[in-house]
Amino acid sequence: MTIPATLLPATQKSKNDIGFKPVGQFEETRFEKIHNVIFDDSNTASIKVAEEIATLIRKKQKADKTCVLGLATGSSPIRVYEELVRMHKEEGLSFSNVVTFNLDEYLPMEKDNRQSYWYFMHEHLFNHIDIPKENVHIPDGTITGDQVLEYCLAYEKRIREFGGLDFQLLGIGRTGHIGFNEPGSHYNSGTRVITLDHITRVDAAPSFLGIDHVPRKAITMGIATVRSAKRIVLLGWGQNKAEIIKKTVEGEISSHVPATYLQQHKNCTFVLDTGAGSELTRNKTPWLVDESLEWTKNLTAKAVVWLCGETGKSILSLTDKDYNDNGMSGLLAQQDSYDLNIKMFNRLQHTITGWPGGKPNADDTNRPERAEPAKKRVIIFSPHPDDDVISMGGTFDRLVEQGHEVHVVYQTSGNIAVSDTDALRYAEISKRINPSTEAQTIIDSIKAKKESSFDTIEVRKLKGNIRRGESYAATRYVGLKDENVYFLDLPFYETGTIKKNNLSEEDIEIMMDIIIKVKPHQIYAAGDLADPHGTHKVCLDAVLGAMKRLQSEKFMKDCWLWLYRGAWHEWDINEIEMAVPMSPDQVLKKRYAIFCHQSQKDGVMFQGDDSREFWMRAEERNRDTAQKYRALGLSDYAAMEAFVRYKFDQA
Template identity: 45%
Template structure:
């Protein structure tokens, strides 16, 4: 098949379809799989599917289940081979891929058990080679994989083919990359619990499939998708080997597409409709490319970098530069709640009412302090009525070591007390026993999960106190989807939306801060954002709701680019230091979360490079635009 379908995709070496949403992409892919299964069944032949795990294919599997239940799609003629499995996990372990596939697909369709194949995570070390060779032979005996489904990791891996995996690699045991283990840390209650090895199909094994579709959702995958689609074929990004396959395609959503040339720099591949946001993006890009402030760009810079149409439409350069410089300047505000008694014509947030009721929503208890700690500090300083709300307990991210530490200290205090601590001693012993019984890869019992929730509650209260927020202004929703689920397996319910509706009706905020709009659709942040979105839709006819500002911040996703920012809140060195001190209250931050002050400083440096004021750090926000 032709690798290039239009001039706009000139930089892309793999056909890449951008869908409006992950749900739309999953539905389109499921329809293709349905056609394969039914056409093979009509010929009394089997359809051999290669399947992936992780959060990415969840929506695809749910659509297959729907097709089975509502449209009668049978899987009796389907044979499956999974890409990989963690080495050392039993099939019953909650994070094993065997358990994942049963929970997400196999237990809900009519596929014969003998048609299901997964690598074993328990094969003895001296038998791994033979086990992997046998897995290859089973694939060949089934006639090869007809349709291989893939996701992509942050290292660019397909399956568990980490950087360095060769084009010729076959099914084998592999050592997991540090980044891969960090990404799985929340699933396993801490990076120290993530298995160090996995058994995976090799790159060569995957490329033998007749058809391949790789799925990717959310902005976190945008950079690595672009490397795989537009970059060179390299073993540093195993997904790039798909460029060599004649029937490989990428199905991605808008978030995962944001770094593709046709999306990020459309003027390089064809005509552009110069909307205000597109114009701002182009000028910021040109300034960065030239390493020159916006106000110093000249006509030749535009003409020599594919922007002659923009120059002819909105130029000359001096006029265009001033326009964009002023737009960027107007995003900067040290008054995130609005400046009282001021002309707010060019300010991001309106002046009235003052003070405002500011609702800061944190999908997990650390998210808000990590992403807008300095802005919270300013809101408190400027007298607004601020409430910080943890939408979920965050208990799934707390390491066993934290629970062990708490129980051990409690037990030690009890030994120093003369009497009256029998209940506390029994509780501490119970927690320590649960930790011992669960072992390295066990499931948290309710009492242990509750303790972890309480630990994070205390950390959020401490962090909020460090930013000047009293305990009574910190609230915990404990949304049901989180308490009943696990990472990669969450399902939003009407109960979740109802809890958010109650919160909004009680507080009636003038402004809301939230993240998750650009996150992986199955993540805690994305589901929390959807709960807010649905709640606001229910309350849209209330007076306060229609006048409420909603500001989006970035959590684990890539920081907003200057052209995307609608409000840039500067932080002084002292404010940044207060934020850093608040973050020390958390014991379960990821490496990315611990380095967030550097990200804030990076945003300030970008503004400085564009020719704006030089601040110590900037926290950035985007106004939510309802589509």
């Protein structure tokens, strides 16, 4: 296996080799069958991959040879392409000797359609570098009928004519597909037409503004074509990829998970972030891999919670045998099971509080929040105009009821999540109430809109106002005054398309202004980095960026940041630092607050792979958290919302 130095684990690099420090290190254990490295974040990882590609291009240039790259689309490689463009513009990296072959394309699909991979590659890479047009090869989504087979064979032949792929960049789908090689793809398959798996179409639905618009077929390079590459790098970002990464890296080779075929490639690396690598055995249960672990408090908590799940026991019921039988003898060498159980039970017990803003006049030594000041100024940052009630509606209600000065700040308009049908209905109602040219213009614009076209500014404004009206309905229901509700409409989001701009200085300054205005003691923000369309991550980056710049302000010394999760994931029990219980009545109140967001009910545009409505997902998640606490031997509640405190000195 020939792995470039930049992607070697630290233990395999020379002392003079300056490279990244991976979070984990690849080990030839009985679990892992594919070389992989894990980075703290996808940005750093993407830069390293871009550096490897650039090194290969320059090496080929010096030898006066063509560099043949296999390229991928989707969100995973975007940062890699951005870095390659930067190196071209700022460091003189030339692509004059590069020939590219893209993995796949939807079928049917016109090149100028904004959802086409031809459009994607030119927008993110080809329009910004000096690659000759004739050197770019992307499957043609307009090929039909009898032409398809001949076209696919010619695509394969063209790759061979250039001597094969020197480097293949891959992403991975949640079905385990690489390219569009869905489950069932054969080991020796070549370029061909394939029917897309339902999960793949669901994942693509946000970009197409609904699954009904996602093509059912695609042209893709085959497994054999991918495997023929001299070097393969697969990118995996986010917790929503963790399960399929584990199956691919640790599972048996199977057509049901096509990416597992890469286990037999001699020069393949999976480049992951911490979320994507979180389910690997060495990360999730490292005590099963290494008996000489350093048992930190956090690792101990993780292990004890896991052990309870494995044995079906509560914390206080665990015995020495339970620990020894499950790879934790090293932990027992430091303290006996009785003391350990008591410490872990108390740790989790102290996370539970009905006073998310702190309990006045109480000893707060073992409470998650401070008792003073008794009445706190609170900002709840909500990426979209419903995340506040979906993710922490019960806590929101509790903070208001307990007399804290609560401010809700919606970071984006959420306008793209309003369907044209809803917008048309509102526009027609508006026209009937007050006939106007503006209303008719909006109606005409919506009716004339084509599948691949963008909303006009007027339509976007209407859709944003629909979300605002729903937000006011929800916050009023909880008991918040309108003057405590803010809509920032951060510029990064306001593109009118699924693709957003990068976070800008203007975004950060807007965030700083609202924080300075409120001078909060508490900030709540979405820490759900597995958000399917990325807005949550950018919004969290905006919060962190603003807070870091304001750290020298006196009021910030008393400001704590609590992170909640969105509709798709919850914090692991061992991670939770504050758990706010809800009674059955509070669960219903939260449900009704979510109902206020009518445009996001009954056929929401960004459904994900879960067909239930958001209130159903939220309730199940909150019930599940309460059940997990109960199973560990702690108090019995109807539901719980969970939070993790972010400490800037840990970053």
